Amino acid sequence: MAKCGTSLSCYHGILHHQHRRLWRVRKPQKLRISSDHSCFEVRGVSYRPPGTQNNILNEVSLSLPEKSFGLIYGRSGSGKTTLLQLIAGLSAPTSGSICIQRYGSDNRPSHPSEILSPEKVGIVFQFPERYFLADTLLEEITFGWPRENASLTFREKLAFQLQLAFNSVGLNGISLDVDPHSLSGGFKRRLALAIQLVQTPDLLLLDEPLAGLDWKARADVAKLLKHLKKSLTILVVSHDLRELSPLVDKSWKMEKGGVLKEEPLPVYSDKLSFL
Numbered sequence: 001m002a003k004c005g006t007s008l009s010c011y012h013g014i015l016h017h018q019h020r021r022l023w024r025v026r027k028p029q030k031l032r033i034s035s036d037h038s039c040f041e042v043r044g045v046s047y048r049p050p051g052t053q054n055n056i057l058n059e060v061s062l063s064l065p066e067k068s069f070g071l072i073y074g075r076s077g078s079g080k081t082t083l084l085q086l087i088a089g090l091s092a093p094t095s096g097s098i099c100i101q102r103y104g105s106d107n108r109p110s111h112p113s114e115i116l117s118p119e120k121v122g123i124v125f126q127f128p129e130r131y132f133l134a135d136t137l138l139e140e141i142t143f144g145w146p147r148e149n150a151s152l153t154f155r156e157k158l159a160f161q162l163q164l165a166f167n168s169v170g171l172n173g174i175s176l177d178v179d180p181h182s183l184s185g186g187f188k189r190r191l192a193l194a195i196q197l198v199q200t201p202d203l204l205l206l207d208e209p210l211a212g213l214d215w216k217a218r219a220d221v222a223k224l225l226k227h228l229k230k231s232l233t234i235l236v237v238s239h240d241l242r243e244l245s246p247l248v249d250k251s252w253k254m255e256k257g258g259v260l261k262e263e264p265l266p267v268y269s270d271k272l273s274f275l
């Protein structure tokens, strides 16, 4: 496979302002939904880990239209990560279902709902760089790919997908020989996203995508997510409401006891800073 260029792409600088801030409720964005559309839906999901007495999640429901950006926020330990893991198919709900529903122009279901297949879902865990294993970018991203038995056509398809994924996260200017651990924080997150995008998921789940990054890398990753949102459905769990709020189409608050409520985001208002 041909190698990409050898130089790191430059970060775009952004101006950083410190403001006094006040909380207020942000108006939800109007979702532009085409007449015929699909939604990822969590329907009445409860989860109790095997061998335990209490539910972590209780009758959780949400509906996220395709190519929109959803955000779940809420207290630590309320069950947000557990919900992402269920949507990704890493554990099975105790009750309820997770599916894709198609709707017609009258906003009514036009087909029977389909169970969401884990192959259609990509998940990036919190601090994904901690799980990097390989010595080069190429090995990291192709980890687990078929080496010998796959047909040439299949390998060509994977190589094509790899190129697309690298381009879409802006890694195309970096040599595939680079040690993933030597990348900056923001570029490590780009790599973690590319690893998932190679699998061409329909739904991308991100657990705290900005956690542990400096302000510049946070702005960089938020900008990248805005770009990815054009072609993917993204559901994020995060405490970083201020940076992500411009991207958010729908939001939910996970409350104590694993109860999810659709709720607009509270945001900081710089305009009111004189108050």
Ligand SMILES: Nc1ncnc2c1ncn2[C@@H]1O[C@H](COP(=O)(O)OP(=O)(O)OP(=O)(O)O)[C@@H](O)[C@H]1O
Pocket (backbone or CB within 6 Å): 049, 052, 056, 074, 075, 076, 077, 078, 079, 080, 081, 082, 083, 254
């Ligand atoms: N397999 C399990 N068995 C028992 N308890 C569990 C299991 N998995 C998670 N929990 C508990 O469920 C609760 C919810 O955990 P979860 O990680 O989903 O919360 P969270 O909202 O994502 O928290 P944070 O914001 O800190 O990441 C926690 O109290 C956790 O300890």
